[in-house]
Amino acid sequence: MSSAANPVFSEARMAEIKALIERYPAPQAVLLPVLHMAQEDFGYLSMEVQQMVADTLALRLMAVREVVTFYTMFREQPCGTYLVEVCTNAGCMLNGANELVAHMCGKLGIKPGETTPDGLFTVTEVECAGACAGAPVVQINNLYHEKVDVAHIDAFIEKARSEGGAA
Numbered sequence: 001m002s003s004a005a006n007p008v009f010s011e012a013r014m015a016e017i018k019a020l021i022e023r024y025p026a027p028q029a030v031l032l033p034v035l036h037m038a039q040e041d042f043g044y045l046s047m048e049v050q051q052m053v054a055d056t057l058a059l060r061l062m063a064v065r066e067v068v069t070f071y072t073m074f075r076e077q078p079c080g081t082y083l084v085e086v087c088t089n090a091g092c093m094l095n096g097a098n099e100l101v102a103h104m105c106g107k108l109g110i111k112p113g114e115t116t117p118d119g120l121f122t123v124t125e126v127e128c129a130g131a132c133a134g135a136p137v138v139q140i141n142n143l144y145h146e147k148v149d150v151a152h153i154d155a156f157i158e159k160a161r162s163e164g165g166a167a
């Protein structure tokens with residue numbers, strides 16, 4: 001039985017993880033895919049979920065935390081239906097990324113890092129998304145959007161609201 005305070009992987013997920021572990025010489029090698037699975041199953045990587053991953057792979061919690069806190073793709077807090085990650089590194093900043101963040105946050109009434117009260121949008125700033133030629137780059141859930149401008153943002157917000165969170 002899984003609860004927020006005491007999460008456990010499902011039997012099917014554990015079978016998947018065991019099969020992965022058997023293919024590699026050390027459990028550390030499967031930490032990234034297992035963290036992705038945990039995030040998919042539990043929505044975000046709470047400290048309890050990180051401890052569960054550490055226990056599952058017989059790793060120290062610190063080894064898990066080092067990875068979780070390094071990659072922006074891992075979330076330690078719940079987020080909205082649409083996770084909007086704006087790259088504000090140099091290339092994107094010089095092409096208007098800060099203005100995009102300000103516009104979007106102003107329109108949604110939140111600050112960077114926050115989620116709208118309806119749970120629809122979370123807006124965050126991230127480091128270089130590795131697609132600098134397309135600056136400014138915005139990642140929405142798993143999709144990259146390049147050369148984004150304010151009109152794109154407005155159209156996205158309108159469409160997301162009209163769909164009511166059917167991401």
Ligand code: FES
Binds near residue numbers: 093128135137
């Ligand atoms: S600086 Fe934004 S993608 Fe590289």
